[in-house]
Amino acid sequence: MGSERVIKDGDVERRSVLLYNIYRLVVLTSLLISAIIIQFSSPESEPNLPFYYLLFGAYAFSAIFFGLNVWGKGLAAQAYVQVVFDLLLITAFVYISGGLASSMYFLYLFPIIAASLVISGRAGFLAASLSAILFGGLADGLYFGFIPVFRPEHAVKASLGSMLVTIFIAWGVFFVIAALMNKLTGSLRRTREALRAAERELLVRERLSEAGRVSASLAHEIRNPLAAISGSVQVLKKELALSDEQKELMAIVLKESERVSHSLDQFLDFALPAKQVFSPINLRDILDETIKILRAGGELNGKVVLEGNFRTADVPYVGNAGQFKQVFWNLIKNAIKAMPEGGRLRLEFPEPRKKDVRIVVADTGRGMGPEARANLFQPFYSGFEN
Template sequence: MSPQRPTQTLDWLIISRPIGVSAILGVGTFILREEPSKVIPLALLVFITYILSLVYWFALRKRLPFRPFVWAQLATDVVLATAIVGFSGGAESQFSLLYFVPVICGALFLVGRGSFTMALLSSISYLLLLASEYRNYFQWLQPGLDVEYVRDYIFLRGYMHVLFFFGVAAMGTYLAERLRKGVQELEDVKLTTDDILENMGAGVITVDAAGRIIYFNWAAGAILDCESGGAGGRMLEEIMPKGAQGLTQLILEGLKASRNEYRREIDIHLGGGRIKPVGVSGKVMENKIGQRRGYLVLFSDLTDVRETQERLKRSERMAAIGQLSADMAHEIRNPLASIRGSVEMLASETDYGGDRKRLMHLVIKETDRLDTIIEHFLRFARSKDPSFRKVSLNRVIEEVLDLVKAHPDFRETIELRTVLSDADATVSADPEQVKQVFLNLCLNSLSAMNDGGQLTIEVLQTDGAFGVAVTDTGIGIKKSAISRIFQPFYSTRKKGIGLGLSIAHKIVEKHEGWIDVESNPGKGSKFTVWLRKSDSSKEGE
């Protein structure tokens, strides 16, 4: 055992000492009940043992140094064993076996030569006791011997005890060392296994054949939004939240089903209406003869995976639509220009009045508006690759604010608030393109605050990226619409073209960044653009 042990390791030794002495000397005093000269000292020794145990108990709570504390206890035990042997018959006492207790405890609690030291101390004490009897030094303590001991007999008693003391010390040290190594190896394996399971990103649940939880790691509690501590030993249904009934049912069915393994995806319904997709793998745990012992389930949160898949699908869909639509838009512009030119010629050469003149101007106006839409779309579909260079986000945001204040949609009822970065918020980006992104987001926020509100632009920072959060207190976006807001021509506004967010999203993707969207209908929206920190390898491309 380690020389530094917690308080609990010595508790059993302190508690077992008075119990063992009471049991052993209780029998001794009963046998010697007709000899008060022996009973009274033995009873006194029992009382002393209780007092010492009480002292040891309180001393242990004082966090005394481990080794000196154990040495003191075991040395005192040798003295007590000597006294018990002396008062219970000396050389004839059967209680000489008590010497083996500190020898064995020395092997268990004291690393190295502890057991041999206790064997030496016990040998010296026992030999001195035999010598004192032989020479009648303590006649008042041991009045006369029942048998006339000869020198050879005393020598044999001492020799055999010393031999056994050191034999037990050698055997105890060997076995204690083996035990110590075995316990250490087991603790190392357990520590390694527990560390692996507790630090896994996936949830791990194991149950026995009755559905009682054997293991429930931290990640399982985090994914299921429940407490993992104290789950061991409880029934599965007691721990699993109501929204995870699908997972609970899978585990219970797995205990009974003929299939040994399965994989599938399910949804976990959490508080607040949240739905978390989870990938589940289950496997039956069997012993060597094929009997089912329980069930092992691994599951992981697929939210990020689903979002990534959705981004990829959206990017592929938008790329295909964009290319096709760009070709069509380019073809539309030619006849559109002809229509506008023809109407202008008719309006200038013919003296129309009233409704006819108004209708001609309307055709020209709507033709211009359609041409603007096509121009925006072509800019979206055929956006050029960014020219990377070092860009200060603080400076770009200041320029964007000037453009926002000069825009027709900006009103005095809208309060502008900025939180710039104290650090050097520098990213690798195309300055004009990122300016377009932030401007589009700000204009989108302005259009969401018809009755006024607050527009906040804040610079954020993580380990590898800077973020620019554009937050408004406008009408917000419905949850069902968030997945579509980056699609071209999708707009929640009657006058919106539906390309501002699409253009912003495409530019950010070309910068290898991403946009996070948070929105609460009736309270506002928050768009956060994340861009990688300045990378000299991309600059100048």
């Protein structure tokens, strides 16, 4: 049955409670039509007036339930009250239609199904339990004489064994239906939640796609004058006689222009990704090339000790070499930044499992805080100041 939870109004839909009320009216109307047909087919029989009183009383309560549904408050409480009302009503129908000899105890199934669909699977089991108590109590009371027989002239005296068999069969049906509905409603709830999540994700993707197109256009507008500024500074640097301080300022301008241009390129790759080309590659070779570039740039120095089987592992794969190089570059640079005083960096290719490839990049740095973990897959997020 899963973990228990408190059913609140937000868990019960107004439309579902309304449909439950409509279904009750359909069942009541079917019973009324059946009673009228039976009455006309046997004109000599006396009309069962209490049966009609119960029917019209149920119609009156249904009208009240409709009004409460329009009010829209306390939907969970409304649903529970309607289930209990229906079970009491059905017990009364069973009583006036012959008790154990009545064929109307199948009506108990409707509130059990409704409780499961409208409220929860657990509510369906509660409805089945209450049905078992009411029907069992009515049967025992009639058999042992605690409850007077409604029409003694039509009473059928059953044996104790027959009574118990009828009760146990009814109980079994009640709880089997509750179990089946619990399984069904659980599946429906998971499907509904998955659909809602998919709808939210689709909406977010559409908004991001539109924002990406606008941002990409803006990035192009920034990159063009940025390239002009960078080119002009390079020309001025070559043609003018600059002091050391001015050369240093020029170098800063060029370096920052290159950094901004690189960031714009990364953003454009994310916002408007090009069609990826996949080809046979070896991840060991790509990782080795990335390490050489980092060593040549001085970012990977003697303070960081490399460990693992990355030099000897043979890892053939089909993918995009450029993207893997970027992934290795980002992971190793982040590991280096996390160990400003140096440390050990493990680069490992564990044994592949079936068709997947695992790559381990583990450092002895400061680790990731809650904020960094929460934003792990957010584009352009960095846990470092620089």
